[in-house]
Amino acid sequence: MDYEKLLSDHARKIKPSGIRKFFDLASQMEDVISLGVGEPDFTTPWAIREAAIYSIEKGKTFYTANQGLLELREEICHYYDRRFGVQYDPKDHCIITVGGSEGIDLAFRALLNPGDEMIILDPGYVAYTPGVELAGAVPVVIHLTEENEFKLTPEQLKEAITPKTKAILINFPSNPTGGFMTKEDYEKIVPIIKESGIIVISDEIYAELSYEEEFCSAAAFDEIKDQVIIVSGFSKAFAMTGWRLGYLLANPVLTKAMVKIHQYVIMSAPTPAQYGALEGLKSCEHEVEKMRDSYKVRRNFLVKAFNDMGLETFKPKGAFYVFPCIRSTGLTSNEFCEKLLEDQKVACVPGTAFGEAGEGFIRVSYAYSIEELKQATQKIAVFVKKYQ
Ligand SMILES: Cc1ncc(COP(=O)(O)O)c(C=O)c1O
Structure with missing residues (x-):
């Protein structure tokens, strides 16, 4: 056969x-x-491992809510506010996912129709282009250059946007370049994003690994906050790759759509990992x-x-x-x-x-x-x- x-x-x-x-x-x-x-x-970190072990010992071995443990969502929202000054509501704006990987996939599937264009930055993380293609959409590539320190410039963004553009995926600090966007860099592209009405999927999984400049979230600008979907997770900063735990932060309409897909495909993220991550946010700074x-x-x-x-x-x-x-x-x-x-x-x-x-x-x-x-x-x- x-x-x-x-x-x-x-x-x-x-x-x-x-x-x-x-x-x-x-x-x-x-x-x-x-x-x-x-x-x-x-x-x-041991406190995370211990909390997960304890949750199993206590028999917390059931599905959680589709969106994830409310306590963990609350802690994630506190964390984003405390660390990056961006406020979200744990009930309407947050989903716990199976790694940042699932978050990227959910965002793509909730947004993209066949023929839609999605702007991708190149060089960029390997999962983005295939993810767009799996959703039936068209990746439109912006080439980042070393002369610009692998940042996204307003000229490049303007040029890439067409009437078919649904969204752009950005990732700063970046895998693979280590490129970084400061608040001032964002200020140059925010008016373009606002005017075009496109969605920004901001993969902020390396946010905690910012060395000299302060990390700036794409959602830190009120005028475009509702246009931003933050993808993040515990794999990198908390050394939790094998736990498969991430999260999404987005406006309530997008969150609701992404939860619908998540509930059929995943049901809920692993329960012990959620208890571990909760402890991580509380005590592992x-x-x-x-x-x-x-x-x-x-x-x-x-x-x-x-x-x-x-x-x-x-x-x-x-x-x-x-x-x-x-x-x-x-x-x-x-x-x-x-x-x-x-x-x-x-x-x-x-x-x-x-x-x-x-x-x-x-x-x-x-x-x-x-x-x-x-x-x-x-x-x-x-x-x-x-x-x-
Ligand atoms: C930029 C970027 N986003 C997302 C991921 C996926 O991370 P996770 O383990 O949370 O699925 C990675 C992993 O290498 C990454 O580098």
């Missing part, structure tokens, strides 16, 4: 993630140092701060190490990735990563895994110990020397 024939057009056409493809290659080799994965090397400090030290180390070996590297202001430019080696991003893996057994991700505009760059994650980063950069320096 030819099962290929049975597949939907969507399943057939969608491309596998460029990150996974590369890591399948690396996993077949021994003693590889990987700087590829965007996953904290820290264990989830200090742990989050310690992890952030540690990422900052690693970022400083990597930016210097790459620039010292002759690869020009923009200093990212957030997230946990650096995005060195490898053009001076004469190799493409893919060639660089493949040859580096063969030659030195160090795995990085080609910039092109994040879109066309990633050509000439590699993504290096610093969610690894400083010892691993030291070893890996020594090996990368040996490799780069061969091409200078």
Whole structure:
């Protein structure tokens, strides 16, 4: 039987993630140092683990409300207000999701009709373009540039908006570039968003990992707040990738639509994870701060190490990735990563895994110990020397 024939057009056409493809290659080799994965090397803080264990011991093993535990939604709304000065109502504006990943999918499915255009920033997180395509819509790409520190400029935004544009997805601090938008940067694009009436899906999953400048939420501007859907979660800042817990904050109409989809597809996010996250928001600010400090030290180390070996590297202001430019080696991003893996057994991700505009760059994650980063950069320096 030819099962290929049975597949939907969507399943057939969608491309596998460029990150996974590369890591399948690396996993077949021994003693590889990987700087590829965007996953904290820290264990989830103990208070969170303990609260989740306790919830199971107490028999809290049932579905929660579709939207998630009200207590957790309340705590998330307090948190967004306390940390970023944006107010939401836990009953009408908040959904607990299975990671930021589900949040992105819900936002797409609640908004997009076939033929709608959705603006995506390139380089950008690998799930965005396939997600838009799975919703039957058309991704329209804006290429971000290093000269603009990988920020979105008002000129670029204006040019990309057409009568078919439904929404734009932004992600600052960004995976993979570490690009960052300050309040002043947002002020330049807010009038365009207001005037066009498009929705902004703002993936703020790295908000807590902002190093020198204060994080600014896209929803912090009253004139466009109702046009913004915030996607966030616990994976990165709270080191909770495997718990699969995230959340959405949006206006009541959008929230209601997204809950409808969520209730049929997921029912409710994992209950022990919700109790753990609740404790995380209540008592783990200090742990989050310690992890952030540690990422900052690693970022400083990597930016210097790459620039010292002759690869020009923009200093990212957030997230946990650096995005060195490898053009001076004469190799493409893919060639660089493949040859580096063969030659030195160090795995990085080609910039092109994040879109066309990633050509000439590699993504290096610093969610690894400083010892691993030291070893890996020594090996990368040996490799780069061969091409200078
Ligand atoms: C920008 C961005 N958004 C969303 C996600 C998905 O995170 P989660 O584990 O919460 O699904 C990731 C994970 O790498 C990410 O980098």
